[in-house]
Amino acid sequence: MRETRDRDQEGRARNARPRDGLGRPLPYGTPGVERQPEGLVRTPRETVTEAQRLLGAGMPFHAHEVFEDAWKSGPEAERALWKGLAQLAVGLTHAARGNSTGGARLLLRGAAQIEGYVAAAPAGSAAARTAPTYEIDVPALIGWARELAARVAESGGAVDAAALAPTLRRP
Structure with a gap:
């Protein structure tokens, strides 16, 4: 048992346990997937x-x-x-971990969050946004999220995250 908490360079509590590909903590000393650096500022293209x-x-x-x-x-x-896209990714994470209820909810929440970025939103409507979408295929992502949410809610089992990963950009 560890007696001290893991801390980052600034002294904040930070779990240093290795993680698997779905972000689940592994035992100390187990090889894991390298984490993404936090607070990294990327261009939108680099992000996508x-x-x-x-x-x-x-x-x-x-x-x-x-x-x-x-x-x-x-x-x-x-x-x-970006928040909606993060929610879609977390929804897929939960679905891949076998949490069908949480996965379906987050997929639907993410779809609702990005819905305002559909290029066909009527001008002046509450759904219309002025931000660019960086060639992200928002309508396809909304459809993917709704379809996957229904699938995981119905099946109740874990899904293969790689096999069901969405395509973010328009073809």
Whole structure:
């Protein structure tokens, strides 16, 4: 048993246990997946590229961390987009861990969050946003999230995160 708490360089409590590809803590000394650096400011293109790489590798928890950095560091007009994408990644994480209820809820919450970024939103409507979407295929992501939410709610079992990873950019 560890007697002291793990701390980061600033002295804040930070769990230093290794993590698996879905972000679950592993025993100390076990090889794990390298974590994403926190607070990294990337361009939107870098954010989407890195998140897509992680999603395709079956690591949606880590993709969520990339989106969270964009959400916290980006302009106010884009925060709902990045927050919604982070929620989609966390929803996929929960679904892959077998938490079908939490996964379905987060997938639907994320879809609702990004809905305002659909290019077809009527001008002047509450759903219309002025932020760019960086070629993110928002309508396809909303459809993916709703379909996966229904699937995991019905099946109740864990899903394969890599096999069901969404494609973020328009073809």
